[in-house]
Amino acid sequence: MQDDITLTENLRRGDLKALESVFRSHYRDLLAYGLALCHDPHEAEDMVQDVFFRIWEKRRQIRAGTSLKAYLVRSVRNAFLDRIKRDKVRTEYLKLLATEPASASDTAEEYAIAEDLHAAIMEAVTGMPEQRRRIFEMSRFGGLKYQEIAKALNISVKTVETQMGRALKQLRMELAEYLIVLLYIWTHYGEK
Template identity: 45%
Template sequence: MIDLQEIALKIRSGDKHAFEVLFRHSYGTMCGYAKKYIADTDEAEGIVQDVFVNFWERRDAIEISDSIEAYLYRSVRNSCLNQLKHSQVKAKYAMEQVLAYKNTDAVTTDTLEDLELQQKIDACIDSLPIERRKIFKLSREDGLKYKEIANELNISIKTVENQMGKALKHLRTHLAEYLPFLVWIILVLKNNFMIWIGVIVFGVVNI
């Protein structure tokens, strides 16, 4: 059992070893906490890492009124909420774009076909590494749960989670420019195939 109060004092004085001890002690639980807000594993872990980096860089100026763990949990929560707010702002902007297109009849089925959105999605999925693509398709096309995929491929659930997180991040990156059209499909055409793609690009919920 480590003395977190003592660890905090050592970190404030610049003790890197103490910081490493804190990181190893708290990183896993902090990531689990972040995932309650952010479904994407990579993104949640990135937020936690940023919190620790910021804590180290600002160690002299940070005032901790309670415990160091309480401070870290609070920082992780605030960072997650800021990320969700940012994602919601992007979604709101996309909605406004959709309404503008709809009102001017700028977006039609033919236009969507011209954009070859479906081909773009297929290309993104096909560009995934073989094992990651297999896991992704078992989840999205066959509807298997993570535990079922792990049993099917004889791998750990953690591996499935990590690979799915990387696959979703890849799709978000490469499909972000099509967000207004995806939203339009969901709201107007009610295309079920595109619904989960649209949610992936929003970056708010992992289906």
């Protein structure tokens, strides 16, 4: 079996045999780790497969000299945390929809608009570069302060501020068409 440095270099060059070697060497351990995290065999399998898919997609970003096992374990952990955040957002959104008082003016069209808006927001967030998305989610969905995010990600507070500014700008640009819808919703629910 090749060492981590050789495997990493071969992965970075796009060698499928290197990916297969990494998969064969680490899949079972990663699956066991994923199962320990989420207690759901199907969820664990999905997470680990997603990790290998992302590794292949982002193979050129893997740093030479990185311990592949540590990198893979960290990737599974991050995938698990990302799923928790997505589930939390989905749950909070469904709670909000369930607690909204129904009235005669609430129509299927309004519900569809709200669903479209939610989908557009989630698409815009998931389309952000990884670090920006993670910072945004930690701030907006996790309720963490910039200093807490900086410490957790081992980056400067200035980087967090810059990435949050870029995230908000990106959201404003991508969701501009929904501004009228948002104004309508705020006005509509503000009158009740």
